[in-house]
Amino acid sequence: MISLTKRFGKVQAVSDLSFTAQPGRVTGFLGPNGSGKTTTLRCLLGLVQPTSGTTQVGGHDYRELPNPAAVVGATLEASGFHPGRTARGHLQVITDAASLPSGRADEVLALVGLTEAAGRKVGGFSLGMRQRLALAAALVGDPGVLILDEPANGLDPEGIAWLRGFLRARADEGRTVLVSSHVLSEVQQTVDDVVIISKGKLVQAGSLGELTGAGISQVRVRTPQLEVLRAALNAEAGSGARVNVVAVSPDEIMVAGLEAAEIGHLALREQVELHELTPVGTDLEALFLELTGGGNPGGAA
């Protein structure tokens, strides 16, 4: 995707965005509400005409693909179902158009765990069932590229765990998987790469490792002599190191910017008794909020 820009009237939804999703990897496409994720994916899928810039899937413009269902499978928010049509009927409409055998409908329904509901009308489906049906529709053509817009919305915890494993397996088969989300923690266990946007602009693209490397790791500290340790930590902060101390309870603080060993050393020097010293890893959510500037929806030009 190269230098994509999309304006809806006065609203600049996406500005000069470029990124690539690699085969064999799960790429998380992240951004707060209204940051332009759905718009970007719709441009990629030929549903929305970009104001400028180009998008390619597997080296082709989506609209030039001879049988797109066999190359790209996609789910989009607010993509619809006819309420009077059954789940199987909905999928067979697609298998027909894509010249696939209609038996494929039941195969993908089994894949997403909807076999029992195959003959039921979609009008009576729950949000989670619709998500699964949308995913089934994306899978009919057994595509090498999966583009999923907030696929975890409405899924129960079991469903989310299943989805993670499913996406991982697809990527391990060498497929390209691009999933959007507005919560980093939702996808951090699954994704290899991340693309983060805010207000239509790219803020970060790279592997998850690079991102966590740039992140802020925290240490949980419990001590009965909180004030003494705090003073020492603040003195350390004053000496130029980027240290951040947050009080959690009267005997507990979260420290960012120092390793557990450094804090332990400091405690020993100050003769402070420690009850707990636990590294809690990167606070990705804080990092995400920092990168995306607090997630202010909108994005008017």
Added chain:
Amino acid sequence: MSMVRSEFRKVTTTKVLLWLTIATIAFSALNVVLLVFLTPRAMDLGSDVNLLLDPAYVTNILGAAGSSSIFILILGIIGMTSEYRHMTITSTFLVTPKRPRVLIAKGITYALLGAALGAIAFLTSTVVTLIALSKENHAPVDLTVALQILGGVLLAFAIYAFVGVSVGALIRNQVAAIVGALVWVLIIEALVTVFVDWIGKWLPGGALDAVLQTTNVSGRGGSDILPTAAGVVVLLGYAVLFGILASLITLRRDIT
């Protein structure tokens, strides 16, 4: 071909077709009954002529098959607009990103469905006519004329359904498209036909009547009408014109 199959699957997996088929049968039957029992009697009051003895009038009764044309137009409109209404247009365009192809496949599908409904309407009107006339004193039913009516209804309904699809592509809001079509057919066209019939015969409804070559249905009584072949061309022209306009304007709009 696969796309036409997909379109057939779309209509057969919902109820619209069933309801409009029932409406077509009911309306054709109702029109025959009115023409056989009500109209001749009402006219009898003033004179002692029995209309049922007039062969032209008996032909008109069979022509009631054409009376349900409005349902055919609505069928085509719903076929296109329900995709936008339920947002299934997203998955339709994902499988077929070259959008005019969708319009063409739908046009072909609904033309075939229109013809099928035309056959059903003709069957209904013929059977009901024969039953209704069985106890009446009437002019004989001319088989050749009946076959001409059948041909006209098949052709007219096929093209008219295609017009409906094109109209739906142009006016994507289902309610607006149906209300607009009803206002056009029942009010605007009717008025134009009554007051300036030389324009009226060139309008879609006029072209439709030329293909049907029945005069009782639209109340186009004595007004002149295009030859059948010209009617076919004009009606097809509207279907194609609306389709091209839709491709240039509404069909390429963003799907969000």
